[in-house]
Amino acid sequence: MDSLFQVFPGDAESRAGRNQVCFALSAFLILSAGCGGSANSLQDPAATDNISPAAGTSESVTDAAPTGTTDSDGTSGKSAAKMVKHGRGEVWVDDTGQKWFGDVPLDAFFDQPYTVASDATPIGGGAAEPAIVSDTGSTDVPEITQTETPAAPSGTETTPPTASGDSWGDLISEVELDNEIKTIRNFLNENLQSVSNYNASMLMIPPKAATLAALAGVAMEHPNAVSWKDDAKYIRDLAKQMNSDTLRSGPKDQKRMQGLYEAISDTLNRSRPADLSEPPETDGFAEVSEMRLLMLRMEEAQNRMKTEAGTDSALTSRKDMVAHEAALMATFAKIVTLTGYGYEDDPKFKGYADEVVKAALAIKEAAVSNDFATYELSLTKVSTTCSNCHSDYKNN
Secondary structure: OHHHHHOOOOOOOOHHHHHHHHHHHHHHHHHHHHOOOOHHHHOOOOOOOOOOOOOOOOOOOOOOOOOOOEOOOOOEOOHHHHHOOOOOOOEEEOOOOOEEEOOEEHHHOOOOHHHHHOOOOOOOOOOOOOOEEOOOOOEEOOOOOOOOOOOOOOOOOOOOOOOOOOOHHHHOOHHHHHHHHHHHHHHHHHHOOOHHHHHHHHHHHHHHHHHHHHHHHHHHHOOOOOOOHHHHHHHHHHHHHHOOOOOOOOHHHHHHHHHHHHHHHHHHOOOOOOOOOOOOOOOOHHHHOOHHHHHHHHHHHHHHHHHHOOOHHHHHHOHHHHHHHHHHHHHHHHHOOOOOOOOOOOHHHHHHHHHHHHHHHHHHHHHHHOOHHHHHHHHHHHHHHHHHHHHHOOOO
16 A cells, blocks of 8 residues: 555646545545544644554654655665654654655645545636547547637628619519509400590500500519510500500590500510511610609509508408509609609609618518508608609609
8 A cells, every 4th residue: 555655746746636646545544544543644634733653553653864865875765764664544754844644745735635626627727628438438538729709701791681673573573563564454455445435544544554664674674584575675665655645535546546455465465466666776764654654653552552451451451462562663663763764863863762662662571471560651651752752853
């Protein structure tokens, strides 16, 4: 057992080593007491008074030569201790005042070993890393490394995508576009078959024709597939011709309008008449769709939403209609800011139009999600913005 104590250095090099010494010697002392050792062998190592020989041994406290001196036989260390064997549980003092426990100096022990042993703080500082036990039963202590959350590369910050109106696909889908074309087509088919029907609906035809021309222009540039996109320029030009002159009641204009409608219908059916003239390459939205007529269609959309979807339950049941009308409103608010209408360089007018686009898109989203509060607020925003714009640009 003497060799058990000699494996530890006289001066602990690290806290981990001292912890091991503390546990080993504590176990040894308990075992010694159980084998006949007295309480004196367990007393506080710091106490120097009344040190008595350990019970169960025949040795007494004996002075020894100072540590580090040289004996007459040329050996260094405790010359007297070499001559007198001390018990392994004996506490004794050499002639320099150094205290010993058996053959181990008492300054190798902590004053409060159990407190020290319970301190799990690593010597290098920081939090203790748990050991990782492998499948084979061995324990590996991972290397402690400092980790940091990687910063996002500069210039890569993104925001959730929203419909900005930069693309026609943001404002109106190809399905919504086709549905409006079908509605206009059905209206013209019904009201151009006879003079009486034409006369009764004459004032409603110009906004329908302007809407048809504008949507044909959108179809030409739409990012998604539109079945009649290849012939869209012919549809646009035929609709333009419908508004080429002020309509008058009677069979003359009724017959002219019916002929234009039939050419439009055939072209939409992918049977474009062979005698159609090529549309002017210079035509833009402003050349085929008068702003005043597009505004009338926007007003119709606004009024329809107010009257047909004015309550929470009505919005739920009419949300498809609301989404459709809101898409048209956003599309036309964008169109009237384009080149040719005279406001492309007017930031105030474009600001009003942009507010309508945003509010219309909010209406569309609210209809899809049945969010009546947002729908009502956005519809009010449209009404207020249009009123302010008309006040600033009256008669323009």
